[in-house]
Amino acid sequence: xxxxxxxxxxxxxxxxxxxxEKLPLPRLVYNAVGAGYPVPRxxxxxxxxxxLAGFCLLLQIVTGVILAMHYAPNALxxxxxxxxxxxxxxxxxxxxxxxxxxxxxxxxxxxIHIFRGFFYGSYKAPREMVWLLGVVIFLLMMATAFMGYVxxxxxxxxxxxxxxxxxxxxxxxxxxxxxxxxxxxxxPDNAALNRFFxxxxxxPFVIAGVVILHIWALHIPGSSNPTGVExxxxxxxxxxxxxxxAKDGWGLGVFLFLYCAMLFFAPNALGHPDxxxxxxxxxxxxxxxxxxxxxxxxxxxxxFTSDFFFIPAKLMGVLAMFSAILxxxxxxxxxxxxxxxxxxxxxxxxxxxxxxxxxxxxxxxGGAPAAEPFxxxxxxxxxxxxxxxxxxxxxxxxxxxxxxxxxxxxxAVLGKDDKAALGNPA
Amino acid sequence: xxxxxxxxxxLFFTVALGWSFANGAYTAITEPAPATAxxxxxxxxxxxxxxxxxxxxxxxxxxxxxxFQVYKEVCSACHSLRLVAFRDLxxxxxxxxxxxxxxxxxxVPGLDPNTGEANTRPGLPTDYFPKPFAxxxxxxxxxxNAVPPDxxxxxKARHDGSAYVYSLLTGYQNQPAELLKHFPDAKTPTGLHYNxxxxxxxxxxxxxxTGEGQVSYGDGxxxxxxxxxxxxxxxxxWTAEPKLDKRKQTGWPVLIFLVFATVLGYLAYLNVWADxxxx
Numbered sequence: 001x002x003x004x005x006x007x008x009x010x011x012x013x014x015x016x017x018x019x020x021e022k023l024p025l026p027r028l029v030y031n032a033v034g035a036g037y038p039v040p041r042x043x044x045x046x047x048x049x050x051x052l053a054g055f056c057l058l059l060q061i062v063t064g065v066i067l068a069m070h071y072a073p074n075a076l077x078x079x080x081x082x083x084x085x086x087x088x089x090x091x092x093x094x095x096x097x098x099x100x101x102x103x104x105x106x107x108x109x110x111x112i113h114i115f116r117g118f119f120y121g122s123y124k125a126p127r128e129m130v131w132l133l134g135v136v137i138f139l140l141m142m143a144t145a146f147m148g149y150v151x152x153x154x155x156x157x158x159x160x161x162x163x164x165x166x167x168x169x170x171x172x173x174x175x176x177x178x179x180x181x182x183x184x185x186x187x188p189d190n191a192a193l194n195r196f197f198x199x200x201x202x203x204p205f206v207i208a209g210v211v212i213l214h215i216w217a218l219h220i221p222g223s224s225n226p227t228g229v230e231x232x233x234x235x236x237x238x239x240x241x242x243x244x245x246a247k248d249g250w251g252l253g254v255f256l257f258l259y260c261a262m263l264f265f266a267p268n269a270l271g272h273p274d275x276x277x278x279x280x281x282x283x284x285x286x287x288x289x290x291x292x293x294x295x296x297x298x299x300x301x302x303x304f305t306s307d308f309f310f311i312p313a314k315l316m317g318v319l320a321m322f323s324a325i326l327x328x329x330x331x332x333x334x335x336x337x338x339x340x341x342x343x344x345x346x347x348x349x350x351x352x353x354x355x356x357x358x359x360x361x362x363x364x365x366g367g368a369p370a371a372e373p374f375x376x377x378x379x380x381x382x383x384x385x386x387x388x389x390x391x392x393x394x395x396x397x398x399x400x401x402x403x404x405x406x407x408x409x410x411x412a413v414l415g416k417d418d419k420a421a422l423g424n425p426a
Numbered sequence: 427x428x429x430x431x432x433x434x435x436x437l438f439f440t441v442a443l444g445w446s447f448a449n450g451a452y453t454a455i456t457e458p459a460p461a462t463a464x465x466x467x468x469x470x471x472x473x474x475x476x477x478x479x480x481x482x483x484x485x486x487x488x489x490x491x492x493x494f495q496v497y498k499e500v501c502s503a504c505h506s507l508r509l510v511a512f513r514d515l516x517x518x519x520x521x522x523x524x525x526x527x528x529x530x531x532x533x534v535p536g537l538d539p540n541t542g543e544a545n546t547r548p549g550l551p552t553d554y555f556p557k558p559f560a561x562x563x564x565x566x567x568x569x570x571n572a573v574p575p576d577x578x579x580x581x582k583a584r585h586d587g588s589a590y591v592y593s594l595l596t597g598y599q600n601q602p603a604e605l606l607k608h609f610p611d612a613k614t615p616t617g618l619h620y621n622x623x624x625x626x627x628x629x630x631x632x633x634x635x636t637g638e639g640q641v642s643y644g645d646g647x648x649x650x651x652x653x654x655x656x657x658x659x660x661x662x663x664w665t666a667e668p669k670l671d672k673r674k675q676t677g678w679p680v681l682i683f684l685v686f687a688t689v690l691g692y693l694a695y696l697n698v699w700a701d702x703x704x705x
Contacts, residue, residue, distance in 0.1 A: 041702060083509050083579070086669070093669040094676065238702060246691070246698040253688030260684060264677025265481045268582060276583035276666070277575075286625065306449040308442040316442055323439065333428050372454050379447040383440045390436025394429040 002222040005234040007035045032215065038237035039244050040225035042413050046120075047223070048251035049113040055252060056106035057211065061204050063099040064148075071151065073197035075190040078153035079278040097267040103145050104270045105259045107293035110138060114328075119352055121228055121340030126221040128332040133214040135328045137207055142294070142325075144203040147196040149291055150188070154275030159288045161188040161196070167301075167321075170314040187281060227412045228340025229405055233419060236409035287369050295366030296359050297321050299378040300385065302370050320382070327389045334389060337397035344403040347396050351388060358384045463612035467605050469597075469622040471589035476660050484671050485664055487519040492643050493661025494518060496654045499641045500634050501577065504569060507555040509578035510665050517668060525551050532556055570617045572630035581659070582666040588659045593623040595655035598633040 009030040011017045020027055030036045070089050072081040085092035114134070117123055123131035146164060150157045165188065168179040184191025222231060231237055238244070262269065270292055274285050290298055304317035311319075327334075342349045358381050365378035411417035477486035494515070497507065512529035520528065529549035534556045536547035549556070558574075559565035565573045581587030601620045606613060614620045618628040635651045643649050664670070 080509070087509065087514075093673060097673075242698045243702065246695040250688055250691030250695045253684060253691045257681060257684045257688060260677065260680050264673055264680065267673070273583050273585055273587065276579040303443055304446050306446040308445055311442075313446070320439055320442075323435075330428070330432065334432050336429070372450070372459065376447060376450050376454070379443050379450065383443045383447075386436050386439040386443070390432045390439070394432055398429075 002219055003038050003231065003234070003237065005237075006031070006038050007239055009034075009036055032219065033240055033245075035239040035241040037219065037222075037240040038231070038234075039223050039240050040231055040236060040409050041238045041243070042225050042227065042409050043223065043244070043247075044226050045247075045251065046112070046116040046226075048248055049109050049116060051248040052109045052252065052255050053106065053113055054211065055255075056102060056109055057204065057207060059102050060099065060106060061208070063095050063102060064201070064204065067095055067099055068201060071197075073151065073194050075153060075193050075279070078151065078193060082152045094263070097263050100271065101259065101263045101267060103148065103291070104293065105255075105262075106141070107145070109255070110141065111293075114138065115356065118355070119342040119349075120224060120226060121335065121337070121342070122224050123332045124335065124340050125332065127218070127224060129217040130214060131332060132329060133210055133217055135325070137210050137214060138328075139325060140203055140207045140210065144200060144207065145291065145293065147200040147203075149275075150193065150196045151200060152275060153193060153279045155277040155279055155283075155285050156272045156275040156288070158188055158279035158281065159285055160290050161192065163288055164290070165192070167314075167318045170312070170318045172315070224340060225409060226341060226343065227406055227409060228344065229407075229409055229412070232408045233410070235417070235419075289367055292363070292367060295364070296362035297324055297366070299362040299366030300324050300382045302366070302375065303379045303382040305375060305379075320386070324385060327386075331389070331393075335393050335397045337400060337402065339402040339405065344405055345400060346403060347400045348393075351392055351396060354384065355388050358388070461608075463605055463609040464626055466608070467602065467622055467627060468625065469593075471586045471593040471623060472596075474589035474592045474656065474659060476588055476656075476663060478660065478663055478670055481674060481677070483674070486660065488645055489657050489660045490518045490664050491520075492645065492647060492654075493657035493659070493664075495641055495643065496635075496658040497577070497661055500654075501658065502555070502558060504558055504565075504574040504631075506557040506559075506574075506576045507578050507665060508557060508576050509554070510668075511552060511554045512549060513551040514668060517664070522551075529553060570630045574631070577662055577665065579666045581663045587666070588663045590623065591662055592655045592659040594621060594629075595633075595635055595658065596652055597621045597623040 009020070009024075009027040011020050011026065016026060019025070027036075067085065070081065070085045070092060072078060082096070085096050087093075089095075117131065117134070146160075150161045165179055165183050168182060169175045171178060180186060182192075183189075184195065222237075225231075272289065272291075289295070298321075301317040301321040304313045304320060307313050308316050337345060337348065339345055342352055361381045362378060362385065365374045365381065368374040406412040408417045408419070410419075477483060477489065497505075512525055512532075515525050515528060516522070529551050532549040532553075532555070533546045534549045534553045536545055537543070538545050559568065562573050581591055584590040598619055598621050601614050612627070614628045618630055619632055620627060621629055635654050638648070638650050640651075641649050641654065647653060667673075
């Protein structure tokens with residue numbers, strides 16, 4: 001598909017030939033994740049996380065659809081129906097823990113996938129569309145995860161929903177009516193729970209659709225690789241099957257081991273105890289915190305404590321929280337360095353690791369109570385976050401002197417490339 | 427052009443954050459947040475060694491039965507257990523007849539089959555534990571304006587919940603002189619009871635386990651306050667997570683299978699890639 005030397009699908013069995021003529025679906029699969037897709041041979045283990053993310057999505061859809069058969073999205077019984085799943089449904093406890101921890105696993109995988117993209121410049125031409133679709137997927141995931149956390153209708157479900165939907169109230173003029181329209185009331189209640197359930201069921205299928213576009217867009221230029229040097233000849237690539245099926249396969253085994261260890265031995269470690277208390281609009285929890293995967297953005301939201309000229313602090317926080325993700329859409333045009341991989345960008349590399357540490361600090365502060373010193377720490381960390389993407393990256397990419405690149409992927413792997421020696425780039 | 431815009435937007439956010447930081451730092455220096463009694467004197471739960479702890483832990487059914495007895499004879503006077511049905515007690519090692527007898531010992535709301543009027547009847551195994559109060563208002567009226575919470579999920583609804591229940595039950599004490607010296611306003615109000623394991627230090631529940639022999643255990647275990655607190659903490663660990671044993675029993679074969687499959691997968695990977703590694 002993407003390279004002239006890609007294997008062609010040639011079914012030998014008459015039945016497969018018959019199908020291929022009528023509906024070339026096996027051909028599509030063959031070209032997408034089979035022997036028909038040539039992949040750079042030097043992909044390291046950070047490239048496993050795309051497949052893992054796809055697996056997590058599938059896992060969430062399967063467990064979620066079964067859970068939906070037993071769950072009742074009504075504010076009167078939602079909490080008890082969740083406990084019914086935990087106590088009376090055959091293997092219900094396993095399904096629910098698999099789904100709840102599956103969400104966490106999905107975000108672990110996706111954050112690694114995103115930071116892989118940051119480091120290796122995966123967002124750069126010609127893969128901008130892959131990146132843009134990826135950010136869309138991440139936004140959809142956040143919406144889905146947020147609404148899913150509301151469904152058990154515990155204390156954190158309710159108060160989390162109240163805080164996050166309250167953010168819409170910060171929008172000038174239309175904020176309050178918009179918030180009431182979204183919730184179907186003045187506070188989260190049955191109307192909100194019902195529509196959250198409906199959307200929580202719908203959005204994963206939208207995500208699946210965008211994932212198909214994401215992979216489609218990826219297959220036009222083909223996968224990037226740790227050197228960031230584009231594929232030049234057949235010796236640079238190996239077919240996806242069997243090479244990367246084998247590599248992703250055992251990576252999936254490692255992932256499943258860690259995931260199942262959480263699921264069976266510490267299933268509530270990442271949850272908040274308050275969510276085992278039924279929602280009570282009359283009693284506010286001491287600390288309202290979202291799930292851990294929202295903590296960095298929650299820290300940014302709470303970092304704005306003073307009005308800025310005529311802009312209220314709350315509106316600034318909301319603007320900044322959404323901008324913190326929206327800025328990723330502009331990344332392909334903010335980082336102008338023609339060199340993709342961080343391995344060959346000494347200055348960029350230092351700032352990348354600062355960003356990793358910064359994100360971890362923001363995450364820690366987002367989970368901590370809204371008190372000093374956490375607020376001040378998150379303010380400094382948020383300053384770096386915005387400065388990194390909006391100021392440092394554009395400047396560094398203009399003035400940095402990158403290290404010399406290898407001639408080709410083959411040279412990077414084998415130490416020599418015969419074509420380079422002949423001075424004859426393919 | 428986009429980079430100039432981006433730097434301007436970046437400056438907008440960083441300056442706004444810097445302004446917030448400056449204000450916060452100024453406040454922190456000029457008016458440092460006062461220490462509170464809750465912050466200084468609240469304690470984390472004591473260590474509690476339960477048979478069900480750890481990846482190999484399993485419920486001690488004898489202990490669960492003792493804990494159930496404490497719940498039935500002490501806690502159930504005020505606390506409901508609305509998510510647990512009598513039939514569930516079979517997991518504690520009771521047989522069908524014993525479960526029927528336990529259920530029949532409780533009075534549950536019912537309907538007169540002839541007139542349809544509300545009445546009461548002896549419980550059946552399919553019934554859930556009855557609530558001690560008709561509604562929250564009645565519960566408040568009887569308990570110094572505090573509603574005794576349902577206990578079904580208590581050990582999962584608090585940090586380190588099993589140890590929390592145990593610590594709370596054994597943690598009642600007089601207010602430390604140190605506390606009253608530094609925080610004279612934090613004196614425990616009349617009708618409340620000082621307990622450093624409770625989040626705001628003062629709770630409405632009077633010490634429920636008062637002395638040795640408050641319940642008499644059938645298995646000969648000495649019913650000290652500490653023992654009763656441990657047993658009821660174990661019982662409430664079971665009510666919150668009745669599938670705990672099953673979960674761990676399932677987990678081990680799954681993990682062992684995954685190790686096996688992953689090793690095979692790794693060997694397959696080495697095999698497939700053998701001709702592509704460095705010459």
